[in-house]
Amino acid sequence: MRHYLYIYYLLSILSIKRTTQGQTGAFLFTLGKFVRFAMFFVFIYFLVTQSSLLKGYTASQALIILMTFELVNSVSGLLFREVYRFRPLVVSGGLDGVLVKPIHPFMLVLLGGLDILDAFVLAIQVIIISYLIIGTYSWSGILLFIFLFVNATIIMAAFHILALSIGVLTTTVDQIMMILRDVSESGRFPIEIYKQPFRFVITFIIPIGVMMTFPAKGLFGMLSIGGVVAPFAVGVLFLAGNMWLWKFALRRYQSWGG
Numbered sequence: 001m002r003h004y005l006y007i008y009y010l011l012s013i014l015s016i017k018r019t020t021q022g023q024t025g026a027f028l029f030t031l032g033k034f035v036r037f038a039m040f041f042v043f044i045y046f047l048v049t050q051s052s053l054l055k056g057y058t059a060s061q062a063l064i065i066l067m068t069f070e071l072v073n074s075v076s077g078l079l080f081r082e083v084y085r086f087r088p089l090v091v092s093g094g095l096d097g098v099l100v101k102p103i104h105p106f107m108l109v110l111l112g113g114l115d116i117l118d119a120f121v122l123a124i125q126v127i128i129i130s131y132l133i134i135g136t137y138s139w140s141g142i143l144l145f146i147f148l149f150v151n152a153t154i155i156m157a158a159f160h161i162l163a164l165s166i167g168v169l170t171t172t173v174d175q176i177m178m179i180l181r182d183v184s185e186s187g188r189f190p191i192e193i194y195k196q197p198f199r200f201v202i203t204f205i206i207p208i209g210v211m212m213t214f215p216a217k218g219l220f221g222m223l224s225i226g227g228v229v230a231p232f233a234v235g236v237l238f239l240a241g242n243m244w245l246w247k248f249a250l251r252r253y254q255s256w257g258g
Contacts, residue, residue: 007107015113033121037070041128057190060132065216067129069188072152072211074122079153080160082112087173095168095253110160133219141219144228148215151235155211158239161246168249187212207234 041063057065086109089095098108133142159180167173186194186202191209194202203209210231217223 004103004107007103008111008113011107011111011113013113016116019116030117030120033117034124037121037125041066041070056192060136061216061220062190064129064132064219065190065213066188067125067132068149068152068216069184069212070125071122071129071149072156072187073184074118074125075153076156076160077118078115078122080110080157081115081118082109083160083163083173084177085112086164086167087171090167090171090173099250106161109164110157137219138221141221144218144223145215148218148228148231151232152211152215155207155235155238158235158242161239161242165242165245165249168246168253184208184212204234207231207238210234 089098089109095109098105101108133145137145163173163176163180166176183202183206187208191199191203191213199209214223214227214231218228
């Protein structure tokens, strides 16, 4: 474990140096993320404050669900940005060199070091959601929120493993990530606003609801014992299924020139 942590530290240093080489581009990218987040936050704020309830949620609860969505996406960008560079590895044959290295390939194709640009936005989001929940909700609810948020991060990792697996099989990664982003937009709002069977699909088949809404519902005390266990079961099964798909894809991978 210490060996992998040291490798991840080195990869993060290299990632930060690579990002800060183009200072103008990095600044504009970060500014764009701040502006996008601020505009949507203001839009949602005025939307939910104009009505007393949104499918049973108060305005502050709806904002917490929005912030949970933004936090999951920011953590995803912070940890898994390397997935967007995966396709050139497959097309050029560089994946061969990754697979023969004496470390797990996910260190290089899934993690690859922290993305410092997402860290700035994430810090602001953590401050906002801390302001919204600390002193308002119980510490047991906050602890459950943290556990369910970790589970959401695991599910997001599984989604990225799915994209990597499809990339190995078809050399298509960017389009899969675009589809993932589009589908995940449904998690900006409480899943109760959607009708069946779509609500069931985005909760248990494509577990967007488990990622985005369930941590907040745990914070609000809206989950039964079964409602607490189910998200973790979904997370474990979804991760296991995509790990199996990754191994299946590697068995059918034809190396460069194959």
